[in-house]
Amino acid sequence: MIRFENVTKRYKGTSKPALNNVDFEVLRGEFVFLVGASGSGKSSCLRMVLREETPSDGRVVVLGRDLRTLSNRKVPYFRRHIGAVFQDFRLLPGKTVFQNVAFTLQVTGSSRGYIQQTVPEVLALVGLDGKEKRLPHELSGGEQQRVAIARALVNRPQVLLADEPTGNLDPATSIDIMQLLARINGGGTTVVMATHEAGFVDQMQRRVIELRHGEMVRDERHGGYGDTSGLPSLAPQEERGAAAVAALTAVLEVQREAAAAAAAGLDPTAVTRDESSDAPAERETDPSTAPDAAAEASAPAIPPRPAPPTPTAPEPESEREPESDPEPQPAPVSHTQPIPVADIPEVDVAELGLADRLGLDRRDDDEVGPTS
Incomplete structure (x- = not known):
C-alpha cells in the first residue's frame, strides 16, 4: 500500500537531512501512528505520500506507483485516491458545510445527482447530518474538523492521511475524532496519523513508527507512544535569590523585636x-x-x-x-x-x-x- 525504501530527504539551506534512510511498509487496512518530537520528520513522510515532496535518495511507492516517475500532470488524478486531514481544517470560509464537502466532487467532475446523494451520506457518517447549511464560523472546532474529514472521505479514498487532527481540539472532542477515525479504518480505509497525543497512542495499541532526528528508531505492531520520562516537568521550583533572603531576614528581625x-x-x-x-x-x-x-x-x-455642676468657659492650662x-x-x-x-x-x-x-x-x- 505505502512503501518507503531507504528514503532520504534533504531540504535546501539545511545541513542535516529531514529524513535519513527511512525504510518501512504500511499494509492495506492498517492504522499506523507516526510519533516523535517536532522536527523528527513525520510531516515530511506525509508530504511524500501526497507527492508534495519527492525523496532526495531512495523511493516512495504508493498504491503500486513509484512517485519519482509520476508526472506532474497525473498528480491530481493520483490524489483522488488519498484523503488528507490537517490540524488547521483548511475549510472554505464562504461556503456552507454541504458546499465544502461537495467541492471535492465538483473538481473531479462528478455529476450533480451523484453529489446530491453522496454528500449527505458522508455527513451522516461523521455526525453532521442536519448541519448542511451552516457556515464554518458557525461550527465548533470539532465540527469543523468533522467537515474536513468528510471532505477527505467523499471520494472514498484508499488511504487517509491525518496530520495532527486533534491538535486544536479539546480533550473530549479529540476523543470523538479518534473514535471516528477508528470507525473509518474499520471500514477498510488505511489510516496513517502523525500525532503527539501519547494517551491515544497508548490506549489504542495500534502500530507505531517512531522517528527521531529524521531516522526511524522503532516499529512496533502493537506499541505505545514511548518513554515520556525525559519530557520537561511543569512542577514549580523553589524560589531563591537575594530578594527571598532579604524578605526572610526582615521577618525574623520583626519576630525577635516582638519577642523582646x-x-x-x-x-x-x-x-x-x-x-x-x-x-x-x-x-x-x-x-x-x-x-x-x-x-x-x-x-x-x-x-x-463628668463635668462639674456649673460649667464655665475653659481657662488656659497655665491658669488651672x-x-x-x-x-x-x-x-x-x-x-x-x-x-x-x-x-x-x-x-x-x-x-x-x-x-x-x-x-x-x-x-x-x-x-x-x-x-x-
Missing part, C-alpha cells in the same frame, strides 16, 4: 509602632515639650470625666489649679519625670490606654501633686 517586647512586659504592637516612627525620637530629645504633645495626641483616646482640674493633666517636668510602664508591674498593660502605656496619665496626684 513581650519579655519586657510591653505591648509588642505598641513597641513596634514607637520604634518604626521618627516622632517619638524627637520628643525624647526635648523633655520640656514631651508631656504636652503626648497628652494632646492621646486626649481623644481617654474617656472624659492642679487639684481642681477634673481632666487629667501631666505633672510639671521640674518636679517629677514620667514613670515608665515597667515600674508599675501590678497594672495589666493590655487594659491601659495609649497615654497610660507612655506614662503620661497621672491618676496618683496625691503622691506627686504640689498639695501633697
